[in-house]
Amino acid sequence: MYKQLDSEAIPPPPRRQYRPKLPVSIITTILFILGIQFVILPRYVYQMSPSEMRLTQFQLDALDEGLRKCQADRTPPIQYPVTTASSRSNARWNPSTGQNDTIILRNVTLFDGEKIVENAVDIVFKKGIIESVSDAAQSILIPGANVFDLEGKYVTPGLVDMHSHHLTNTWPLLSSTSDTNEMNPAFGPLTPFVRIVDSLKAYDYATTVIASGGVTTSLILPGSANIMGGEAVVVKNVLKSGDNEEFVVEELLLEHGEPVENRRRYMKMACGENPRRVYKHTRMGNAYIFRKQMERAKELKDKQDTWCLKAAALKENGNVAAISSFLDSASKDESATDYLEFDSSIAMLRGKVGINVHCYEPEDFEDMIKHSKEFGFRIQAFHHALSAWQVPEMIKASGENITIATFSEFGFYKKEAYEANLWAGKILSDHGVPIAYKSDHVEPETNAKYLLFQAATGHSFHVPELLALQSVTSVPAQSMQIDHRVGYARPGYDADLVVWDSHPLLVGATALQVYIDGKPTLDPKKVEESLSSVQVTSSKNLSAPIMRKTVSAEIKEELCSKVEKAGTKFTVTGIRNSYLEGHAAAAAASDSLTMVVDSGKILCFDSSSKCASMSADSPIITLENGHVLPGLTAVSAQLGLAEITTDSATSDGELKKTAGADPKHIVYAKYGVHLEGRGFARAKIGGVTRSITAPMSEGFTSGVSTGIKTSGKKTILNGGIFQDDVAVHFSIGQESKGTDSLPTISSEISTLREIIVENEKKDNIYGKAANGTIPLVVHADNEYDIMQLIKIKQEYPQLNLVIYGGYGSPLVAKELAEAKIPVILTANRGAPAAFEAKNSLPGPPLSRSPAAVLTEAGVKYALSIFGEAETSHIHNIPIEAGWAAKYAGLSAKQAVNLVSRNVEDIMGLDVEETKRDFVVWEGNPLEFGASVVLGVDGEDGMVSMCWPESN
Numbered sequence: 001m002y003k004q005l006d007s008e009a010i011p012p013p014p015r016r017q018y019r020p021k022l023p024v025s026i027i028t029t030i031l032f033i034l035g036i037q038f039v040i041l042p043r044y045v046y047q048m049s050p051s052e053m054r055l056t057q058f059q060l061d062a063l064d065e066g067l068r069k070c071q072a073d074r075t076p077p078i079q080y081p082v083t084t085a086s087s088r089s090n091a092r093w094n095p096s097t098g099q100n101d102t103i104i105l106r107n108v109t110l111f112d113g114e115k116i117v118e119n120a121v122d123i124v125f126k127k128g129i130i131e132s133v134s135d136a137a138q139s140i141l142i143p144g145a146n147v148f149d150l151e152g153k154y155v156t157p158g159l160v161d162m163h164s165h166h167l168t169n170t171w172p173l174l175s176s177t178s179d180t181n182e183m184n185p186a187f188g189p190l191t192p193f194v195r196i197v198d199s200l201k202a203y204d205y206a207t208t209v210i211a212s213g214g215v216t217t218s219l220i221l222p223g224s225a226n227i228m229g230g231e232a233v234v235v236k237n238v239l240k241s242g243d244n245e246e247f248v249v250e251e252l253l254l255e256h257g258e259p260v261e262n263r264r265r266y267m268k269m270a271c272g273e274n275p276r277r278v279y280k281h282t283r284m285g286n287a288y289i290f291r292k293q294m295e296r297a298k299e300l301k302d303k304q305d306t307w308c309l310k311a312a313a314l315k316e317n318g319n320v321a322a323i324s325s326f327l328d329s330a331s332k333d334e335s336a337t338d339y340l341e342f343d344s345s346i347a348m349l350r351g352k353v354g355i356n357v358h359c360y361e362p363e364d365f366e367d368m369i370k371h372s373k374e375f376g377f378r379i380q381a382f383h384h385a386l387s388a389w390q391v392p393e394m395i396k397a398s399g400e401n402i403t404i405a406t407f408s409e410f411g412f413y414k415k416e417a418y419e420a421n422l423w424a425g426k427i428l429s430d431h432g433v434p435i436a437y438k439s440d441h442v443e444p445e446t447n448a449k450y451l452l453f454q455a456a457t458g459h460s461f462h463v464p465e466l467l468a469l470q471s472v473t474s475v476p477a478q479s480m481q482i483d484h485r486v487g488y489a490r491p492g493y494d495a496d497l498v499v500w501d502s503h504p505l506l507v508g509a510t511a512l513q514v515y516i517d518g519k520p521t522l523d524p525k526k527v528e529e530s531l532s533s534v535q536v537t538s539s540k541n542l543s544a545p546i547m548r549k550t551v552s553a554e555i556k557e558e559l560c561s562k563v564e565k566a567g568t569k570f571t572v573t574g575i576r577n578s579y580l581e582g583h584a585a586a587a588a589a590s591d592s593l594t595m596v597v598d599s600g601k602i603l604c605f606d607s608s609s610k611c612a613s614m615s616a617d618s619p620i621i622t623l624e625n626g627h628v629l630p631g632l633t634a635v636s637a638q639l640g641l642a643e644i645t646t647d648s649a650t651s652d653g654e655l656k657k658t659a660g661a662d663p664k665h666i667v668y669a670k671y672g673v674h675l676e677g678r679g680f681a682r683a684k685i686g687g688v689t690r691s692i693t694a695p696m697s698e699g700f701t702s703g704v705s706t707g708i709k710t711s712g713k714k715t716i717l718n719g720g721i722f723q724d725d726v727a728v729h730f731s732i733g734q735e736s737k738g739t740d741s742l743p744t745i746s747s748e749i750s751t752l753r754e755i756i757v758e759n760e761k762k763d764n765i766y767g768k769a770a771n772g773t774i775p776l777v778v779h780a781d782n783e784y785d786i787m788q789l790i791k792i793k794q795e796y797p798q799l800n801l802v803i804y805g806g807y808g809s810p811l812v813a814k815e816l817a818e819a820k821i822p823v824i825l826t827a828n829r830g831a832p833a834a835f836e837a838k839n840s841l842p843g844p845p846l847s848r849s850p851a852a853v854l855t856e857a858g859v860k861y862a863l864s865i866f867g868e869a870e871t872s873h874i875h876n877i878p879i880e881a882g883w884a885a886k887y888a889g890l891s892a893k894q895a896v897n898l899v900s901r902n903v904e905d906i907m908g909l910d911v912e913e914t915k916r917d918f919v920v921w922e923g924n925p926l927e928f929g930a931s932v933v934l935g936v937d938g939e940d941g942m943v944s945m946c947w948p949e950s951n
């Protein structure tokens with residue numbers, strides 16, 4: 001939610017205003033001291049007669065109701081028995097629109113929330129509940145049941161995401177439906193009294209997209225602007241599931257059908273930068289404000305408890321006078337609104353509210369744990385928590401079994417996200433700290449649809465297979481204390497089940513069907529269409545993908561010290577595939593290839609026997625499943641220019657929307673790049689050896705991109721910039737629309753036209769773009785904006801026009817192909833989130849993938865990554881290619897080209913095949929779990945990276 005919080009324009013809140021106390025009658029005092037706001041029936045008001053010595057019916061009722069509330073306050077939320085299916089039902093199920101037939105999923109490979117069941121099973125479910133899971137060999141028979149033979153496919157429980165904001169902020173995103181953070185200054189940084197359920201919109205299309213990724217249950221949280229942000233609520237990701245199939249919020253709730261008083265409650269809180277920035281306090285200010293709130297809550301809780309003790313004693317032994325006087329004299333200090341305001345904080349102290357804290361940094365965890373001890377509440381989970389890996393023992397020592405709900409790779413978007421570590425999941429789980437991957441959904445890059453992708457990434461960085469699967473099923477369910485209903489696929493659990501087309505941790509694992517409360521939610525025709533280009537071979541392999549190979553520091557040191565020397569020779573054996581031109585491409589099934597490299601030149605690339613004579617006396621690197629790829633090229637709006645996205649002290653800066661388009665003031669990235677940082681470390685482990693980096697800009701004009709090397713071994717003085725000026729960049733669309741200058745998209749288009757006409761004959765950088773000497777790259781997502789660009793290209797065919805971004809490009813794919821306009825697609829796994837992208841493709845299993853449509857239309861395209869903190873994802877560039885390849889039916893070579901040769905061609909880089917960077921991998925980089933062994937710089941022949949590491 002950092003995007004929403006970026007605004008520095010949020011006014012500081014006025015001092016907290018205390019409302020004058022309402023005049024309080026005895027009745028309201030008694031009732032409200034108990035936190036009961038709604039049970040008064042008007043007729044009692046007339047019966048009330050405080051002076052009567054006989055207890056009125058009302059007084060008796062008030063005492064009983066009070067005692068009932070005292071009792072309820074002490075009772076934990078109900079856990080339902082789950083031992084047998086018949087012992088419970090799914091309260092969400094209804095007879096008119098709920099699952100109406102008994103379904104058998106036959107011959108399933110089942111991950112049941114804990115483990116992968118040894119033998120294939122048959123799963124029977126009925127009325128939204130799993131009835132039985134039995135050995136498939138027994139072939140269970142139930143007359144009238146609807147049977148689906150899955151032939152051994154994977155089934156998991158519906159995934160559980162413990163951090164999402166969909167429904168509070170609907171797709172397409174509009175400011176008028178952004179109800180996530182209660183930031184009105186009248187309230188200030190403490191809003192525990194608001195409830196996210198009051199913000200939900202039961203028509204959010206994102207819900208359907210999320211469910212299509214297998215995510216069936218989500219904890220919907222208020223945003224993180226406030227120290228206490230309000231109460232959260234758990235939903236199932238299915239719209240119109242009620243009797244009348246209307247958009248009803250109540251029917252979204254996991255606990256729909258359960259009595260309101262039995263439902264679980266959750267509090268969202270936040271530490272660190274957000275409340276600090278929004279309310280202009282320091283961390284010490286934040287701590288005091290929070291402690292003061294809890295102290296007051298404690299005081300009120302004590303008053304409630306005292307009342308309860310006395311009331312119980314009086315009920316047992318008291319005489320009429322004593323009771324009447326007790327009810328009369330009950331505290332008049334607190335008003336109804338006090339109890340409305342403090343109810344959830346008091347409930348926190350009673351252990352009735354699960355506490356979920358947005359908290360990143362070691363000092364913030366420590367402080368919050370200290371507060372939890374001071375006031376006696378338990379923290380259910382720290383969210384985001386990107387530094388938690390630095391202090392697992394401190395977190396464990398709290399004794400609270402705090403879950404770390406985190407991202408597997410997203411980071412660097414602000415200081416408190418700067419310690420993001422790809423190995424965090426492994427480190428935390430090695431220390432026995434429960435981890436749950438979570439989305440933070442509303443933007444495309446936090447799209448909850450791809451929750452499982454995070455578990456898969458975590459797994460590639462050594463989170464064991466079962467823990468990775470648990471991290472998106474049973475762990476979040478346990479953390480949220482809903483593991484009696486969801487997170488497992490066992491008899492008695494809600495029938496939320498996902499059928500996968502492959503092992504769930506493989507690149508591009510797709511849900512073929514998602515059952516929620518027993519009802520199928522995907523349209524099989526659409527699923528089939530979305531997968532129409534997929535070659536089915538891979539889906540038969542039931543094994544988990546491999547994890548990245550690592551080597552000890554000694555082995556690394558020994559190898560790297562040798563090969564990194566100038567003029568060195570080395571031999572690599574065990575290569576199965578190569579994507580370099582002019583050499584052997586693939587090993588025969590029985591053999592593998594050997595490569596001998598001398599001073600960066602490939603002397604021999606053939607069978608081991610043929611290369612044997614040349615490999616003498618050189619260090620030998622022995623691989624099992626070696627792959628050789630060209631060095632990949634990213635197109636970035638950040639790498640080398642910003643270390644921490646939102647901290648300008650770490651970046652070159654960002655061109656404002658008011659920047660003109662005068663060629664005299666044009667910005668050149670080559671003057672601002674630094675060739676180091678954490679983004680570079682991630683680029684290297686992704687085999688990305690070069691980046692075309694454009695200046696950062698909020699508006700229409702961006703400037704001139706430069707070509708840099710990512711090895712970190714070069715500076716800007718000795719060849720780190722391989723090409724000074726690559727392309728001229730502009731941006732057209734809602735994001736870049738200005739306020740004063742270029743306030744409309746139409747004015748952006750006409751300015752672009754003017755720039756072309758006015759500079760066509762001029763000797764400046766715009767002149768080069770106008771006459772097609774260098775590419776004119778325009779960031780555009782909306783299909784109508786792209787059509788405007790097609791018209792420009794039709795009128796000025798000399799232009800070397802490139803679309804960057806391209807959410808809407810599949811919608812005009814034929815026209816782009818005809819106009820010969822290439823696309824650098826950053827919407828590979830995009831989403832119809834922004835209004836201007838509302839027609840863009842959500843991707844399989846709901847639609848074909850963008851890459852499939854572009855491929856079919858014959859558009860020349862490449863892939864890159866764009867967005868907030870894009871450098872934290874940059875190592876996934878080859879994985880994106882693997883993902884695209886699956887749905888577009890591309891060969892591995894074509895996939896590799898999407899992130900290498902196609903980028904070079906489109907951006908006009910002139911790379912000689914013999915001077916190409918190449919990278920040797922262990923494993924297939926189009927799949928999770930491959931690692932870079934070494935990279936060679938094609939220009940100087942030096943080994944530019946050797947077993948690079950991300951941290």
Ligand SMILES: *[C@@H]1O[C@H](CO)[C@@H](O)[C@H](O)[C@H]1NC(C)=O
Pocket residue numbers: 100101
């Ligand atoms: C069950 O529901 C499905 C879809 O919701 C519907 O097509 C079918 O006719 C229903 N069957 C019965 C027996 O009501």
Ligand SMILES: *[C@@H]1O[C@H](CO)[C@@H](O)[C@H](O)[C@H]1NC(C)=O
Pocket residue numbers: 107120136137150151152
């Ligand atoms: C389950 O499916 C697998 C793969 O198709 C098949 O080999 C096996 O015989 C099936 N088992 C049963 C019990 O049908």
Ligand SMILES: *[C@@H]1O[C@H](CO)[C@@H](O)[C@H](O)[C@H]1NC(C)=O
Pocket residue numbers: 401403434475476478479
């Ligand atoms: C800690 O929490 C995790 C996940 O919620 C759960 O699996 C584990 O059993 C808990 N451990 C203890 C000791 O309660």
Ligand SMILES: *[C@@H]1O[C@H](CO)[C@@H](O)[C@H](O)[C@H]1NC(C)=O
Pocket residue numbers: 541542543544545546
């Ligand atoms: C199945 O996949 C695993 C992991 O990717 C791989 O190690 C194994 O060789 C594959 N097995 C087959 C038969 O392809």
Ligand SMILES: *[C@@H]1O[C@H](CO)[C@@H](O)[C@H](O)[C@H]1NC(C)=O
Pocket residue numbers: 761762763764767768771772773
């Ligand atoms: C394009 O414009 C640049 C800058 O004015 C000039 O140097 C170059 O010769 C022009 N090329 C063509 C093909 O007109």
